[in-house]
Amino acid sequence: MIRDQKLWTWHIAAGILILCLLGLHMAIMHLDALLGLFNPFGGHPIDWQNVAARSQSLFFLASYVLLLGAALFHGLYGLRNILFELDPAAPLKKSISWVLILIGLGLFVVGSWAAWMSFQNTLVA
Amino acid sequence: MLEIREHPNRLGIRGWLVGGRWGLDRYLYSLHRVTGLGLLAYFLIHILVTSSRALGQGAWEQSMNRVSGPIFAVGEYLVFVAFAFHAINGIRLALAELGFGVGKPIEPIYPYKTAVHAQRPWVVTVLVVAGALAFIGALDFFVWH
Numbered sequence: 001m002i003r004d005q006k007l008w009t010w011h012i013a014a015g016i017l018i019l020c021l022l023g024l025h026m027a028i029m030h031l032d033a034l035l036g037l038f039n040p041f042g043g044h045p046i047d048w049q050n051v052a053a054r055s056q057s058l059f060f061l062a063s064y065v066l067l068l069g070a071a072l073f074h075g076l077y078g079l080r081n082i083l084f085e086l087d088p089a090a091p092l093k094k095s096i097s098w099v100l101i102l103i104g105l106g107l108f109v110v111g112s113w114a115a116w117m118s119f120q121n122t123l124v125a
Numbered sequence: 126m127l128e129i130r131e132h133p134n135r136l137g138i139r140g141w142l143v144g145g146r147w148g149l150d151r152y153l154y155s156l157h158r159v160t161g162l163g164l165l166a167y168f169l170i171h172i173l174v175t176s177s178r179a180l181g182q183g184a185w186e187q188s189m190n191r192v193s194g195p196i197f198a199v200g201e202y203l204v205f206v207a208f209a210f211h212a213i214n215g216i217r218l219a220l221a222e223l224g225f226g227v228g229k230p231i232e233p234i235y236p237y238k239t240a241v242h243a244q245r246p247w248v249v250t251v252l253v254v255a256g257a258l259a260f261i262g263a264l265d266f267f268v269w270h
Contacts, residue, residue: 033269114176
């Protein structure tokens with residue numbers, strides 16, 4: 001029970017972090033016509049020049065990795081809670097937890113690798 | 126010894142769809158979960174798609190071309206709206222969890238009042254703010270571009 005309370009507290013804390021970082025990400029990517037944040041070359045936020053400019057920033061490298069970790073934990077823990085509420089048998093609960101942990105770790109490695117590689121590549125370019 | 130019979134979540138997912146006597150608050154609860162699951166599904170795919178930037182400009186443009194077009198634009202807008210609602214409602218839920226906006230404990234004297242009554246203005250605020258963000262987002266997605 002105590003472990004679940006700690007995880008729930010982390011779930012809420014991760015939600016607050018996501019609110020800030022994903023809020024910024026959404027503002028950059030989807031309110032660009034209104035705000036025009038962090039799109040130094042104009043045009044669309046997903047144009048390569050804008051992507052490369054953000055990728056070479058240490059702030060964006062750190063915020064991407066933080067957001068990635070927080071969002072994976074928040075989302076997958078939320079999914080775990082929903083699945084557990086359907087009252088599966090204890091062995092199935094354990095399997096669900098392990099599958100979600102492996103998915104989370106796998107995607108965290110892939111996403112962090114992409115953020116690091118694009119940080120390095122765009123610095124060199 | 127008296128044995129307590131438990132009914133853990135006996136309504137299951139049906140409980141998400143039928144608000145019953147919980148009404149609006151239950152529908153917000155359901156919507157929070159549905160938007161959360163939608164955002165999670167999108168996010169898992171988004172990680173893989175956007176990781177192509179690590180392989181350079183060509184790979185990035187190729188993957189962006191694969192996910193462009195009007196259907197994806199509408200899908201992205203739905204993700205934006207889901208985020209707006211999930212975030213604003215999440216703030217309300219986190220504050221309620223910490224004891225804000227649920228009123229003080231009172232004696233149960235008729236006409237009864239519950240925390241739901243204290244929450245109602247916040248529920249309306251969530252809907253108005255999320256609706257305003259969805260409207261501004263729609264302008265940015267479909268009009269100003």
